[in-house]
Amino acid sequence: MKGNKKQPVDAAKQFINKHYPNCQGAILAGSVVRGEATDTSDLDIVVFDKLIASAYRESLQDFGWAIEVFVHNWESYKQYFESDRKRARPSLPKMVFEGVILKDNGSLEFIKKEAESILQSGPDKWSDETIRIKRYFITDALDDFKGCLNRAEEIFIANTLAELVSEFVLRTNQQWIGTSKWIVRALKQYDEVFAIQFVTTFDCYYRTGDKEPIIQLVEEVLQPFGGPLFHGFSLGK
Structure with a gap:
């Protein structure tokens, strides 16, 4: 020391x-x-x-x-x-x-x-309703990300997507989650290959501004659960 x-x-x-x-x-x-x-x-x-x-x-x-x-x-x-x-x-x-x-x-x-x-x-299993709600909010952020023309705003939408998607992947697989550096550590503990893909995808966007790899990653994560969700979603109705 x-x-x-x-x-x-x-x-x-x-x-x-x-x-x-x-x-x-x-x-x-x-x-x-x-x-x-x-x-x-x-x-x-x-x-x-x-x-x-x-x-x-x-x-x-x-x-x-x-x-x-x-x-x-x-x-x-x-x-x-x-x-x-x-x-x-x-x-x-x-x-x-x-x-x-x-x-x-x-x-x-x-x-x-x-x-x-x-x-x-491990944590409690997410209910189907919770998964549905999370799908909607990820879809909402993804649509904002796709349509955004302001780089400053786009960066923070990407940050939101990173948090939402990492949580979704971990919780739908009954894994513990984390914040900050613990997001990456939790992903690595669950699936090191996916963790590398996840980090590489967002790193590429931050360095080059290319949105497409993030869009593809998010849609791939949602696909086994029915894909992006907007039409027909309601909350509290």
Whole structure:
């Protein structure tokens, strides 16, 4: 580590001893435990403390690191597990399952197994009605993209399509989704070949302005579900 930055596990343990000495458990998660750390990576630490009234998140600088701490009691983590499962973005279960135990009163292995079970089960299956609604909104964005003559507006329509289509592909295959960098990671975990095609298609558009590869990709994704949807769609009727 550069400068006075301590090794991740050492820094995390010292952080816990300094800021949460009475907690019952702590886990170090994130890129540093996955071997994916960069110069701007921080430490993600999940703390379990039965004495806190409600969960909270805090950002600090200590021991040469930017540190994100997620503090839970023995009930709040269950609520977050369930919330993450319902939104299909298992942030906390993933941190707990992948993380390295820093401190444990004997409860963390059970919680890790809870997290693993959620991750392995995957999110709830989309209903036919949900798929239909998503098809419509993807079609709406695609039509805007096809007809747009303003490059600035077109770029942001493309961004919307990237998010909507990645979500559609993952959720119709009962896969977890993500945001930002986690979109690509989730796609790779599901289907690396498709992930490469997806990234290459949008990268080509951003570099050259050629819309056709995106249009083809979106229509191919929708085709097994009936293709683009506009005529006859209604919502709340």
